[in-house]
Amino acid sequence: MMVAEQLIDGRVIEACQQGDRAAFQLLFETYKDKVFSIAVYSSGGDRAVADDVTQQIFLKLFTAIRQFRGDSEFTTWLYRLVVNACLDERRRRRRLLPWGETVAMRNPVEKKPQEKQYARLEVAEAVRAAIGELKPKFRLPILLKYIEGLSYEEIASVMGCSKGTVASRLNRGHSQLAKRLSHLNNPAAWGE
Amino acid sequence: MFSKHVTKDISAYCHGELSNEESKQFAEHIIACAKCRAKFEEVKLGVKLAEQLPQLSAPDHLWRELEPLLSRHQDEFRPRVSAGQLKAAAAVLVLLSAWGVWLIYSNRGDAILTVDGKPAWRVKRLDGTPTVGTERISNNGELAVGEWLETDGNSRAQIAVSSIGSVDIDENTRVRLLQTQPTEHRLELARGKMSAHIWAPPRLFFVNTPSAVAADLGCAYTLEVDDQGSSLLRVTSGWVALELQNRESIVPAGAACETRPSLGPGTPYFEDSAAGFKDALKQVDFDPDAAARSSALKAMLDQARTRDTLTLWHLLTRVEGEDRARVYDKMAALFPPPAGVTREGVLALNQQMLDAWRDAMETTWMGIWKGVPKPLAEAYWKTKNGLSRRLKDMAPK
Numbered sequence: 001m002m003v004a005e006q007l008i009d010g011r012v013i014e015a016c017q018q019g020d021r022a023a024f025q026l027l028f029e030t031y032k033d034k035v036f037s038i039a040v041y042s043s044g045g046d047r048a049v050a051d052d053v054t055q056q057i058f059l060k061l062f063t064a065i066r067q068f069r070g071d072s073e074f075t076t077w078l079y080r081l082v083v084n085a086c087l088d089e090r091r092r093r094r095r096l097l098p099w100g101e102t103v104a105m106r107n108p109v110e111k112k113p114q115e116k117q118y119a120r121l122e123v124a125e126a127v128r129a130a131i132g133e134l135k136p137k138f139r140l141p142i143l144l145k146y147i148e149g150l151s152y153e154e155i156a157s158v159m160g161c162s163k164g165t166v167a168s169r170l171n172r173g174h175s176q177l178a179k180r181l182s183h184l185n186n187p188a189a190w191g192e
Numbered sequence: 193m194f195s196k197h198v199t200k201d202i203s204a205y206c207h208g209e210l211s212n213e214e215s216k217q218f219a220e221h222i223i224a225c226a227k228c229r230a231k232f233e234e235v236k237l238g239v240k241l242a243e244q245l246p247q248l249s250a251p252d253h254l255w256r257e258l259e260p261l262l263s264r265h266q267d268e269f270r271p272r273v274s275a276g277q278l279k280a281a282a283a284v285l286v287l288l289s290a291w292g293v294w295l296i297y298s299n300r301g302d303a304i305l306t307v308d309g310k311p312a313w314r315v316k317r318l319d320g321t322p323t324v325g326t327e328r329i330s331n332n333g334e335l336a337v338g339e340w341l342e343t344d345g346n347s348r349a350q351i352a353v354s355s356i357g358s359v360d361i362d363e364n365t366r367v368r369l370l371q372t373q374p375t376e377h378r379l380e381l382a383r384g385k386m387s388a389h390i391w392a393p394p395r396l397f398f399v400n401t402p403s404a405v406a407a408d409l410g411c412a413y414t415l416e417v418d419d420q421g422s423s424l425l426r427v428t429s430g431w432v433a434l435e436l437q438n439r440e441s442i443v444p445a446g447a448a449c450e451t452r453p454s455l456g457p458g459t460p461y462f463e464d465s466a467a468g469f470k471d472a473l474k475q476v477d478f479d480p481d482a483a484a485r486s487s488a489l490k491a492m493l494d495q496a497r498t499r500d501t502l503t504l505w506h507l508l509t510r511v512e513g514e515d516r517a518r519v520y521d522k523m524a525a526l527f528p529p530p531a532g533v534t535r536e537g538v539l540a541l542n543q544q545m546l547d548a549w550r551d552a553m554e555t556t557w558m559g560i561w562k563g564v565p566k567p568l569a570e571a572y573w574k575t576k577n578g579l580s581r582r583l584k585d586m587a588p589k
Contacts, residue, residue, distance in 0.1 A: 021262065028255060036250035047251075054250060055258055063265050088395070091440055124244045131245060145207070146245045152209050160371070163209075170203040174238025175231075185237050 013074060017066045028058055035082055037147045041139065042086035044132040049089065057085045072157060079148060079158045083140055090136060123184055130180045138173035141166055197221070197228050202235040311372045312336040313351050320347025322361070340368045343384070353377055353397060357390035370400065381423075385416040403451040407433040411445070421453040426463065434460075441506060444557050452478055459506045462499055469495040473503060476511075489515055493522045501527050501553050509541055527553050 008030055015023035035057055039050035061081060068077055131139055144155045155166045183189065198221045204210050205218045222229050312334040321328045322343045324335050335341050335351060341361060343349060349361045356377065361367060365384025371377065379386075380400040389412045390397045397408040402421030406413070411430025417423045425434055426448045434441045434449050436456030443449045449460040458477035461470055468491060475488035489511065496504060504523045508516060520538050523529075529538070529545075530552045537545040 024262070025255065028258070032250040032254060033247055036254070037246075037248040040248055041245075051251065051254065054254060055261065058258055059261050059265070062262050084395075091435065091438075120244065123241070124246055127241050127244045128246075130241070142242050142245075146242050147247055152204065152207070160376070167204045167209070168200060170207075171200060171235060174203055174235045174242065176238070177241050178234045178238040181241055182237075184241065 008074065010070075013065065013068065016062075017068070024062055027061075031078065032058075034148055035078075038082055038140075038143050039086060041128065041131050041143055041147075042090065042136070045128060053085055053089050056089075057082055060085070073154070075148075075150075076154055076157045079144060079150070080160075083144075083158055086140070087136060123189065126181055126184060127177070130177055133180065134173055134176055138169050138176060141169045142173045142177075145170065197225065199228055199231045202228075202232050203239065206236060206239045310336040310338070312339075313353060313369060313372060315341060316350045316352075318348040318350055318360070320344065320363075322347045322349040335369050337369050337371060340366060340382075342366045353388075353390065356396060357388065359389075360387040362386065381415060381417050383417050383419060385414060387414045388412065401451065403453040403455070404434045404436045404457045407435060409433060409442075413443075423451045425449045425451070444502065447502060450474070450477070459503050459510065461503045465497070465500055465503070466495045469500065469503075476507070485511075486515055489518065493518055496522055496526065498526045499556065502557050505546075505550055505553060508538065508546065523549075527556065 008027060012023050012026060016027055032054070036050060036054045039053040039057070040047060043049040043053065061078065064081070068074065131142065134142070140159065141155050144150045144158060150158065152163045152166045152170075156163045159166065178185070198205075198218050201210060201214070201218055205215060210218060222232055315322070315324060315329055315333045315335050317329045317331055317333075320343070321330070322333075322341060323329065324333050324341050325339050327333070329349065341349060341351070343361055343363055343365050345363050348363060351359045351361065351367075353359055359367075359379065362385040365386060366382040367384070367386060368380040368382070369378075370380050376398065377396060378398045378400065382402070386399070388397070388399070388408065390408045395407055395409065399406040399415055401415065401417050401423045403417075403423055406415055406425060409431040411427060411432055413425060413427040413430075413432050415423060415425050425432060425443055427443050427445050429445045431445070432443045434443060434451060434457035436451070439456040441449050441457040441460045443460040446464070447460045447462050450458045452458070455478065459473055461473055472488040472492040472495070476485050476492060479485050479488065489507075492503075501523055504519050504526075507519050508523075511519060516539055520535060524535070529549050533545040533549050538549065
């Protein structure tokens with residue numbers, strides 16, 4: 001758990017439940033980057049959509065936090081909110097597609113020219129794009145594992161499935177990433 | 193040692209999720225098995241790649257934009273009445289307490305726990321002898337997560353859906369409780385008919401059927417599933433979303449929608465549409481012959497009325513080429529698109545334009561939605577069209 005997250009204890013959550021704005025800002029500052037990251041990767045790199053989704057999540061959190069009764073870890077509860085919001089947003093956008101078509105993923109987060117010279121950052125860019133092309137059921141466990149650092153048990157709790165399912169989806173997600181980016185399977189691509 | 197392949201455990205091994213003994217067996221197998229070793233190399237590359245995924249920084253303007261939105265909800269934390277009013281309300285509450293106690297103990301709606309500690313819903317017999325699992329319900333019973341409730345040709349039952357509503361189960365029906373928790377309540381309707389009355393925030397109550405998922409948006413509706421797994425949704429108040437994978441139909445009060453296994457939800461239609469319109473729509477939705485679908489579409493358009501734009505709007509994204517152009521032209525004649533929405537944009541499925549046109553027409557669809565309070569209708573709007581965007585629009589400039 002990061003230092004910032006250690007600041008979020010029962011008293012902070014209780015203050016948020018009373019409508020304390022300062023406490024809620026602390027909560028926001030603690031989790032905003034992680035929530036925003038998931039929203040960006042879930043929206044195919046569209047930062048405008050991610051902005052909107054992140055705002056919606058924190059707005060929902062502000063009112064819904066009164067319903068949090070401590071039955072589960074706060075982070076599990078929060079990430080469930082995040083996952084549902086990202087899936088809802090994706091469903092909303094995909095409803096407009098004809099039968100059988102899939103969403104054409106937008107370009108991933110815009111590259112900064114100065115980053116292009118670094119092989120590792122090129123790899124990161126390629127991974128961002130490839131992640132955006134995975135189905136949500138494979139993408140979300142990867143984001144929860146690598147962005148949020150959750151254990152398999154925590155991911156299972158957030159996603160409402162078994163640990164075995166999490167393991168299986170991560171396996172398939174990793175395999176698909178490897179296949180899509182097989183050209184990066186050489187030391188030169190990593191600047192080595 | 194070589195008997196069982198370990199490909200399903202590769203990610204768990206890489207993430208240290210296996211026990212020491214499991215890890216040891218995994219490693220021994222990988223050394224001996226070329227097939228698993230090849231898969232291991234692939235997944236390992238995937239893990240290495242995923243580790244490069246950076247955490248991004250949220251833009252600074254997020255909090256600035258969020259603050260005014262929070263202010264709009266701050267009132268929800270404050271008492272809405274004066275101290276004097278509170279005292280008066282307390283007195284009334286005392287007078288009502290006896291009734292309240294009776295209500296709580298006679299008809300509790302909250303999710304309960306079985307003796308095994310499983311979350312459950314209360315079930316009331318309405319007619320005959322419904323069963324939960326192998327147990328017959330004489331008057332009241334419990335439906336735990338994972339259990340089936342069944343009625344025969346002479347029995348009916350009523351389920352209290354936690355504290356958010358109720359579901360009446362008709363004759364010859366089979367339902368199962370899949371999940372009940374604060375963030376989601378989910379039933380499975382395998383066959384038969386149920387009527388739901390839900391008074392909860394949108395997307396809290398779901399019903400899985402063999403051919404779609406019904407997501408409640410604050411409403412009352414009936415849902416029937418036949419032996420082939422097809423279903424018919426009829427909404428009596430509020431809105432329901434029918435979803436399967438990437439396909440979604442939004443069904444308002446007065447409208448209905450059919451679903452088919454593997455195809456998912458068809459196109460919603462108002463029940464008072466012309467019989468010919470509805471028959472043709474069924475062909476458009478489910479006939480495998482493309483020529484027949486195109487011909488049926490023409491018949492549909494000939495009979496469409498203004499409120500049938502609900503159906504036509506959904507069809508815009510489900511037909512292609514000249515058919516889409518025909519749908520557009522009919523819609524434009526019935527309900528001209530608002531400023532900024534062009535024929536070219538709609539035919540190219542420009543989402544902003546489609547949304548803008550739908551927003552304009554939805555008021556018409558809601559106008560015929562009698563009996564539903566305006567705040568509820570507005571709550572639906574806020575949810576479906578993006579709460580953030582709506583509140584931003586309303587914020588003082």
